[in-house]
Amino acid sequence: MPRVQSGVFGRLVVRLVLVSRWAMVPLFIGLAIGLVLLVVAFALRLWQFAMQLTTLSETAVIMELLTLLDLVLVGGLMVIVIQSGYENFVERIDRREAPDSPAWMTRISFSGLKLKLFASLMAIAAITLLKALMRLETDVSETQVRWLMAASVLFLAAYAVLAFTDRFTHGGDEG
Secondary structure (H helix, E strand, O other): OOOOOOHHHHHHHHHHHHHHHHHHHHHHHHHHHHHHHHHHHHHHHHHHHHHHHHHOOHHHHHHHHHHHHHHHHHHHHHHHHHHHHHHHHOOOOOOOOOOOOOOHHHHOOHHHHHHHHHHHHHHHHHHHHHHHHHOOOOOOOHHHHHHHHHHHHHHHHHHHHHHHHHHHHHOOOOO
16 A cells, blocks of 8 residues: 655645644634533523522422533533543643643543543433433323433443443553
């Protein structure tokens, strides 16, 4: 197989491929803006919850807390995608210029990132299922709960397969 880098055209293709990673930057900036909007939505939801706390039933309080927890998990998922995505696809972050960056950013591999993302998605799915189970008597059908349970089982099975294959292919040395 001939090398692509030979000749002017080949060098141009390689340069274009290397520069194309910078097209991801606006996407990461958009996610960062989305994270700020999520923080605003969280603050508004927390404020509304605090204002209604004395009139809510115990079940309603739990539901509100689960909703806040859901927002936190989505925010954490966004942080993982933004920071590790930038590092994996655009460029390494110079830790001397960013001393407050999380320590895990220097240790996480792409394989470890996939597992963290999947674990976050499973937690979000589990909270959604729990909320549905709590609303089963009022406004959620048994069919909807069955579908949520099936989705949760599928997430768990897929996570187990992913973890097994990563452990098998990398010998457990991935972070």
